[in-house]
Amino acid sequence: MDGSWAGRRVYGDEPDEPDPGPKQGHVYVELMGDPLDGLLLDVTGWPPQEIVDGAVLMSDHGQFGPGGRSDYEPAEGGSGDVGRFLWRGDVP
Template identity: 45%
Template sequence: MNGDDEQLLRGRVYGHDHDDPGPRPDRRYAQLVGGPLDGLLLDITDRPCHAPATGVPLRTELGRFGAGGRAVYSPRPGDRTHLDWSGDIP
């Protein structure tokens, strides 16, 4: 991934089309930090207590395992609005 790819991802919502207008004011989001999805927002509106308490595997073609691989993001201790990358899995 190059700088142009990173700029394209920033502020976008994970799982939404690149033409999507971005975050909505009536939804809650956690920011993905580090790894292949750095800068994306994860919609946590419908999750109990909002952000997950454990790691979340998110599908991505940008990670170590390419198509079908997943990047794992875990909540930052004491801060459920940021999920830190902890590695890639097949």
């Protein structure tokens, strides 16, 4: 696990959980751009094609408010590791 991710919040974890941060042995991507900017997404066990496809994630803070979703896709030109997902927009 990347040491710079210590203390960071993971998408889907509740902030009041006893240990809401990244877990040893898990693989994460960093979400970049509104509305989930800075959160980590646990992609442990995801098939490679799902990582290439990105993720549409529930978000109460996007354009469509509660019940809306935010589309994130892999950043281009990575170093071969999973890395980062960039925000592409919000969907209802």
